[in-house]
Amino acid sequence: xxxxxxxxxxxxxxxxxxxxxxxxxxxxxxxxxxxxxxxxxxxxxxxxxxxxxxxxxxxxxxxxxxxxxxxxxxxxxxxxxxxxxxxxxxxxxxxxxxxxxxxxxxxxxxxxxxxxxxxxxxxxxxxxxxxxxxxxxxxxxxxxxxxxxxxxxxxxxxxxxxxxxxxxxxxxxxxxxxxxxxxxxxxxxxxxxxxxxxxx
Amino acid sequence: xxxxxxxxxxxxxxxxxxxxxxxxxxxxxxxxxxxxxxxxxxxxxxxxxxxxxxxxxxxxxxxxxxxxxxxxxxxxxxxxxxxxxxxxxxxxxxxxxxxxxxxxxxxxxxxxxxxxxxxxxxxxxxxxxxxxxxxxxxxxxxxxxxxxxxxxxxxxxxxxxxxxxxxxxxxxxxxxxxxxxxxxxxxxxxxxxxxxxxxxxxxxxxxxxxxxxxxxxxxxxxxxxxxxxxxxxxxxxxxxxxxxxxxxxxxxxxxxxxxxxxxxxxxxxxxxxxxxxxxxxxxxxxxxxxxxxxxxxxxxxxxxxxxxxxxxxxxxxxxxxxxxxxxxxxxxxxxxxxxxxxxxxxxxxxxxxxxxxxxxxxxxxxxxxxxxxxxx
Numbered sequence: 001x002x003x004x005x006x007x008x009x010x011x012x013x014x015x016x017x018x019x020x021x022x023x024x025x026x027x028x029x030x031x032x033x034x035x036x037x038x039x040x041x042x043x044x045x046x047x048x049x050x051x052x053x054x055x056x057x058x059x060x061x062x063x064x065x066x067x068x069x070x071x072x073x074x075x076x077x078x079x080x081x082x083x084x085x086x087x088x089x090x091x092x093x094x095x096x097x098x099x100x101x102x103x104x105x106x107x108x109x110x111x112x113x114x115x116x117x118x119x120x121x122x123x124x125x126x127x128x129x130x131x132x133x134x135x136x137x138x139x140x141x142x143x144x145x146x147x148x149x150x151x152x153x154x155x156x157x158x159x160x161x162x163x164x165x166x167x168x169x170x171x172x173x174x175x176x177x178x179x180x181x182x183x184x185x186x187x188x189x190x191x192x193x194x195x196x197x198x199x200x
Numbered sequence: 201x202x203x204x205x206x207x208x209x210x211x212x213x214x215x216x217x218x219x220x221x222x223x224x225x226x227x228x229x230x231x232x233x234x235x236x237x238x239x240x241x242x243x244x245x246x247x248x249x250x251x252x253x254x255x256x257x258x259x260x261x262x263x264x265x266x267x268x269x270x271x272x273x274x275x276x277x278x279x280x281x282x283x284x285x286x287x288x289x290x291x292x293x294x295x296x297x298x299x300x301x302x303x304x305x306x307x308x309x310x311x312x313x314x315x316x317x318x319x320x321x322x323x324x325x326x327x328x329x330x331x332x333x334x335x336x337x338x339x340x341x342x343x344x345x346x347x348x349x350x351x352x353x354x355x356x357x358x359x360x361x362x363x364x365x366x367x368x369x370x371x372x373x374x375x376x377x378x379x380x381x382x383x384x385x386x387x388x389x390x391x392x393x394x395x396x397x398x399x400x401x402x403x404x405x406x407x408x409x410x411x412x413x414x415x416x417x418x419x420x421x422x423x424x425x426x427x428x429x430x431x432x433x434x435x436x437x438x439x440x441x442x443x444x445x446x447x448x449x450x451x452x453x454x455x456x457x458x459x460x461x462x463x464x465x466x467x468x469x470x471x472x473x474x475x476x477x478x479x480x481x482x483x484x485x486x487x488x489x490x491x492x493x494x495x496x497x498x499x500x501x502x503x504x505x506x507x508x509x510x511x512x513x514x515x516x517x518x519x520x521x522x523x524x525x526x527x528x529x530x531x532x533x534x535x536x537x538x539x540x541x542x543x544x545x546x547x548x549x550x551x552x553x554x555x556x557x558x559x560x561x562x563x564x565x566x567x568x569x570x571x572x573x574x575x576x
Contacts, residue, residue, distance in 0.1 A: 048544070057548040058565060061516055062572025066544040068535050078501065078536035 008038055010179045011090055011116040014195045018172065019043060019114075023085040026050065026109060028072050028102075029092030033060035040065070048084075050075060073097045076105035084110040090195075093117045094150040100162070107168065107200050116195040121155035121188045122177075140192050156188040159196065172197035209234050209257050209293070211300055214332050218295075221322040221491075227309060231333045232300025233257050233292035236276065237284035239339070246339040247282060247574070248330060248366075249291040250347035250354035253422075253479055254471055256299040259291040260284070265470045271560065274567075281571035287343065294354070295329040296321050296479050298472035305405060305472045316402035321478060323353045323486045324361060330354070331362060344368035344574055348559035349526065350479070353486050356534065359513050360492055369513045370573060372559040372566075373523050375530040376504055376537070377487040382525060385425055386480040389418030393473045402474050415473040416464030423463045428522040428555030432456060504537035511538070515545040516573040518566065520558035546573070 008016055012035045019025060021043045027036050030049030033056070039045035049067035051057050060067035068075070072089070073096050087110030089102065094117050096102045106113040118140045119125075128136035135145040143149070156175075163170060175182050175191035182190055209232045217225040234257040239246060249259050251271070260276040262269060276282045276289055293301035296318070304318035334342070345366050347355040352374025359369045375382075393399055396414030404410050436456040440446070443453065452458035489507040496503070515538050519531035528549045535547030550565050552558035559566065 048539075054548040054550060055565075057546065058550075058569050058572070061546045061548070061569050062575070064572075064576040066514065066546045067548075068539060068546065069548040070532075075536070078540060080540050083542070 008034060009090075010176050010181075011193050011195050012038075014174045014176070014181065015088060015090065015114045015116065016043070018197065019045060019086055021045070024048075024083075025086045025088060026079065026084040027088045027090075028076070028106070029089060029095075030056070030060065030065075030067055032056045033063050033065045033067060035088070035090070036060065036065045036067075037063055072102050072105075076102065076109060079105075079109040081108055082111060086110050086112050086114060088114045090114070090116040091118070094152050094154060096152065099152050099154070100166075103162075103166075103168070103198075107198060111199065112171065113198045114195065115159075115198060116193060117154060117159070118150070119156050119188065119191050119194055120153040121157060122192050123189050126189075138192075156191060156194050159194070163196075163198065169199045170196055171199050209300055212333070212336055214329075214336075216332075218325070218329060218332065220319055220325045220328075222319050222325075224319040226295075226302065226319065229295070229302045229329060229332075230300065230306070231292055231295075231302075231329060233290060233333060234259065234261055235291075235337075236260055236289040237287050239288040239337070243339055244341070244343060245286065246288045246290060246334075246337075246342050248334070248342050248345045248358075249276065249282070249289060250326075250330070250345065250351035250358075251291065251294065252347075252349040252351050253483065254419075254467070254476070255351070256297065257291045257293040258299075259289070263470070266466075274562065275570065281567045282346065282574065283571075287574070288339075290333070290337065290339070292330055292333050294326045294350075294479065296326070296475055296482065298475040301329070303472065304402065304474035304478055313403075313405040315405065315474060318474070318478060320481055322482050322491070323350070324357050324491050326482065327354050327357045327361065330358070331365065334365070340365070342366040342368075344370060346370040346372075346570070347374070348372035349374055349556065350483055352526075353483065353488075356488055357486075357491060359511050359515070360488060360508055363510050363512045366513045368574065369515045370518075370570060371515065371531075371534065372518045373520055373526045373531075373556055374534075375486075375526050376507070376534050377489065378484050379526075379530065382425075383484045385421065385525075386484050389422055390477050390480060392417040392421070393477060396473075399473065402477075404473075410468070411473045412465075412468040415468050415471065415476060416461075418473075418476060419467040419471075420460040420464040423460060425525045426556045428524070428553060430522060430553045431555055431557075434553075435459075501533070501536060501540065504533060505540035508538050508541035508543060511541060511543050513543070515543055516569065517545065517547040518559070518569060519547075519549045520552045520554075520556070520563075521549055522553055523556045523558060525556040 025047045036047035087106040125136045174195040175187040176193035211232045214229045260270040293299040345355045352371035393414035396411035398409045399411035441458040489503045492507040519528040538545040552563040
């Protein structure tokens with residue numbers, strides 16, 4: 001990995017490293033366009049973004065990137081079937097109103113989908129809840145219950161159950177703790193973050 | 201007299217007749233335009249700026265009648281977001297207007313002003329005239345086209361009808377099909393003009409009078425639609441004009457009344473009433489999908505996506521949260537349709553207090569978006 005992708009958030013670095021060169025990519029919740037820029041500049045991808053915050057969209061435009069201000073819960077319906085090689089949803093699933101519908105849209109629009117999310121079953125979260133009896137505030141879930149954008153907390157085990165119920169194929173899974181990739185053993189205890197590559 | 205007002209811009213006359221969507225064609229079309237900056241030897245740095253309804257070619261140079269700075273002086277110039285040190289900026293007066301380009305106030309081949317003999321034109325006709333101008337200037341392919349409001353309609357029409365001639369499209373506070381509410385406002389304005397006895401069925405040019413009262417009312421009504429409740433409240437509120445109590449008469453008691461009267465009256469000094477009729481009619485007719493021959497059997501979103509099929513440019517679509525004339529929903533439709541057509545498109549709604557006029561006023565976020573979008 002070279003300069004730009006070396007500075008990416010760890011889950012984005014995993015995604016950037018596994019997107020095929022030259023692919024057409026939709027980054028849902030693209031933020032200020034960091035991942036899109038890395039994919040464009042290092043892997044020759046045609047990257048497009050969807051982002052809620054207009055300031056972030058403006059930052060994308062300033063980098064010559066194409067991003068649309070919109071909401072994953074409502075605006076994915078406007079994208080045609082199979083219009084992207086990959087649809088990427090990083091750290092956004094747990095903020096949507098209907099994660100199940102958003103995931104269906106992802107796999108309708110993209111032939112494959114990367115999904116990353118914070119794992120609510122990480123041991124520190126479990127420990128906090130067990131010992132303090134309060135909603136955990138951790139490094140990756142840093143906001144108090146009343147103001148967190150995360151309205152659908154999930155665990156790696158929850159996500160795997162969901163995938164098997166919906167017959168969604170897992171083509172790859174990566175687990176992160178302390179910003180480094182870890183082995184998959186006991187991931188639901190040990191991983192702070194998970195990245196899945198899915199297909200229909 | 202080639203036009204109601206004497207132009208002080210560059211001007212050229214088209215050698216060939218200009219075909220029009222209405223089926224007629226216009227002979228000897230004259231186009232007044234301003235340019236800024238220098239065309240590069242490769243001819244690849246030209247930006248076309250399309251003006252709004254009552255705008256003109258003086259985008260960054262003083263208006264010859266009012267003496268005011270260019271209407272987008274803050275955006276266009278050396279070191280400004282549309283940087284004339286880098287770009288060759290072309291701003292033509294639109295077909296049908298009255299600032300030097302052929303319009304209803306121009307002389308017909310019989311030597312008399314056209315008046316209502318001038319053919320009804322469309323947004324695409326305006327763009328066709330722009331294309332003829334670019335041919336004459338030796339600009340085969342534009343680096344970009346930029347426009348707000350009616351200028352945005354021209355930019356969209358250009359991108360869909362002449363896809364090989366533009367690389368970037370910046371469409372601000374605009375629509376791909378005139379919303380019915382706006383058609384209604386525009387009809388009100390036209391009726392105000394036509395109700396003025398001095399209008400004389402459009403044949404007022406040799407009468408020594410003009411339908412100024414009607415044109416002023418049209419302008420007053422339109423001007424309200426360009427502002428926001430927020431702007432009006434802050435600027436005027438319910439404050440009285442030069443008096444301590446209501447007059448119990450029909451004078452301009454309130455500041456906002458006085459302001460609108462002034463706006464209406466000063467407008468008549470710089471604009472031709474017939475041009476106002478023709479230009480607003482062109483906007484009312486505007487429907488990009490119809491221009492592209494897409495049948496009404498397609499649903500709304502799919503219909504517009506088909507209209508954009510084959511576009512090659514990269515797009516940036518911007519709306520403003522207080523613009524109720526061309527609301528964000530219109531821009532979002534454009535963005536979704538372009539997206540469905542596979543085009544590269546960015547879209548954002550910027551926060552600004554000034555209503556529809558926001559694209560012309562001090563909105564620093566817009567400056568950054570325009571500079572950024574045009575930078576690469």
